[in-house]
Amino acid sequence: MDIGVSSTEVFNLHVLLEQTETGRMIASIAELANCQVEADTRKEALAAIQDLVSDRLNNAEVVPLTVPLKQLDRDNPWTEFIGMFADDAEFAEMAAEWQVEREQDEDDQA
16 A cells, blocks of 8 residues: 655644743643653753654654545435425415514513
């Protein structure tokens, strides 16, 4: 199975930098579980997290995985009823009465 990944590809990760209450910096990688370091400065934290990621990925392989999503049932069971009262004068009259009642209820609540 050829997945088309070469060893020269760039693997971009997101580094989350946080400063502790004591002023130290915590760097963690959002995409990798348990990949976190703590250092005195931002620069040291970034260097340390880069070393940690390099060590961790040195013996690992990163491959793309395409997962097809199940097709959702797009058939809405109510579709067949859309517009069924379009030309029904009696229904239009009832709908107008309901609208008046709603507006009166809204006025009463205000």
